[in-house]
Amino acid sequence: MASIRDVARQAEVAIGTVSRVLNGGSHVTDLTRQRVQKAIKELGYKPNPAARALRSNRTHLIALTLPELTNPFYAAIVEGVRQVFEPADFRLVLCSPNSSNNAVPQYIDMLANRYIDGLIVVFDRFSAADNNSIALFRLGRKGFPIVALGPGVASDKPDFDCITSQVPEGLKEAMQHLVEMGHREIAYFGPLKGVVEARLQAYRTALARHKIKIADSLIFRGETTLESGFSRAEELFQRQRRPTAIVAVNDMVAIGAMMALQEHGVSIPEEMSIVGIDDIPLASMVHPTLTTVFQPKEAMGRLAAERLLGRIEKRINSFSAIALSSQLIVRESTGPAPNFRPTTNGQPSAASAQNETMGKRRTLKVEEAAFKDQGNCIQRQRAD
Amino acid sequence: MASIRDVARQAEVAIGTVSRVLNGGSHVTDLTRQRVQKAIKELGYKPNPAARALRSNRTHLIALTLPELTNPFYAAIVEGVRQVFEPADFRLVLCSPNSSNNAVPQYIDMLANRYIDGLIVVFDRFSAADNNSIALFRLGRKGFPIVALGPGVASDKPDFDCITSQVPEGLKEAMQHLVEMGHREIAYFGPLKGVVEARLQAYRTALARHKIKIADSLIFRGETTLESGFSRAEELFQRQRRPTAIVAVNDMVAIGAMMALQEHGVSIPEEMSIVGIDDIPLASMVHPTLTTVFQPKEAMGRLAAERLLGRIEKRINSFSAIALSSQLIVRESTGPAPNFRPTTNGQPSAASAQNETMGKRRTLKVEEAAFKDQGNCIQRQRAD
DNA sequence: GTGAAAGCGCTAACAG
């Protein structure tokens, strides 16, 4: 394997000169540069990353920890992150959860021990008491470049950037949408704890706001997977009385629920409305297409990556909590509650139509493209 | 950040001694070792991986490239790989496909340039003409530790290990299963090219073997995703005449198809039988549970990892093509073809029963546990 | 069993 020394010899220059063309490239004659580049090409020379890392304390590796691999939501975030780091010549290390469902500790270790230059942590749970969070805070305080992706960071004086989207606000819209269509028994499918707790909270708040009693029996504790959505929906069939709508913690759960319902012959949205969160690609491909709270996934990934890169390159030295906007996309999986007759203001609205004619291919649909990859954000910044 | 020098000073020994306890630990007095370990703990010393890598030409990083992130099949492979490399103190770099759907080139580069010690490539397509394959073969020939995971490696004199499972054999069983239950119009959903081509081929061969005409109109070209399965199944409804069974390139496609069919009120398996491949967790959770060709996913991951580790540690220096066994798991999604009356040998068999009573909760179900994580394999080895 | 010292390949500071 050719080293910088070989290149220098071949080009008949000093190794320092080779290093100079390799990096910035400043202060080198065009002629010399060409000679060096020729030699590099001839020898197929590639700088040794270990030597570089040792000397410069930069590995050009950044890690991204994900709570799970199989949810397309995360795939979109990865794509956003890549868009920023690939051009910057950083390699991306994806960290999946290990068997005990925890990706973070190993990679905290990697960061602390100079394997990687920076870390983007996508949270599924976050509490100040959590060991990982504590380790992370400590590293952040020490100045390691870290960006957290996901809601619920408990501190307003964070030691790293926190990127979120305003899902609770979107969810509020979704609840409003359901209530306006006559739904009063609205179930929630999802975890009771962790980063998504705010969603459950938004669900509760919205019910209270509309003076609807919050029934514990309508809160179905589950995971964030298709499987979980499926089995929670199955449980509905063991009850005498079913809700008329389901709000799911994410699209995967929503689609899982749809599958179970359709298998039982329940028609959506005529007999049951369903709302998801995320707007994964699948959401607009299933039938009926899924009403969901859009999250700007790629934009979140890009933003996280840009902040992280800024910290690594020491361009950025303040911490921000940034919330990208999130919004309801009404598709076909939501419709008026069974037997609903609008009692409100003159406007007859779609909701007053017969159930049968509703649901499929409705026109309320919000233009989706408008939301894709936008960067609208609310920012709470704090100087360093 | 404490260095080995600091440790040596604190423990009042030479640098070399510290290094010795750090590594093998041989030829050190117990007393000295304790002194050193005490110092290491006190200083919170961690060896600098870059320096280590520079000196020893080992990064203790291995990469795993995946064609896609969201298929649980790959998650299971990752888990298997992790089980081997985590105890060996290697860090695992997961490589997702980039936008152009190709994970390999970047990581070939990482291997060639000493970022990583070894590479496991999970293929979705493989042809000798492919640039990636060529680069990979070249690296393999040069002695870089590489293991390919996936069928279809074209050479019988490979330059790296190839781990496969015998899906075509399992698929043959599946086809037999369908034909025995009277199915004659069996559709195939999946890509026409790439690593999964062998599955389409097995489908064709099986049809030929049972003297069933191969109709191009029954071969539905698609991807390997839930979405693809969904939309191919939708296409069925534009036809006057539908097949009675579908064989899908994997479980995701099969489940996607199930979703579309159920949405249209087609009952499974009474009106349509469906077979998948992989046996992902979801396969046994959907209703009806999915008949599928089991692949020993974790075992494949473990085996690939063990072979790779062996090469890295120079314990292994031969190349093998190893095929783990794969087998049909009959669940609820397959049943007799509509109007099927068995004409064969006396045995009345489940198939002769009325359709209505069939399908749900059938008893043909093969014990699944027996297949989990087994290591049965057919091995074709070649000395180095 | 332990210490001393060479150098892995590179960057950056300094001299010319």
Next chain:
DNA sequence: CTGTTAGCGCTTTCAC
């Protein structure tokens, strides 16, 4: 603008 040189932190001889 280019050459020389001193390490970065570690492993690994080679003496003792």
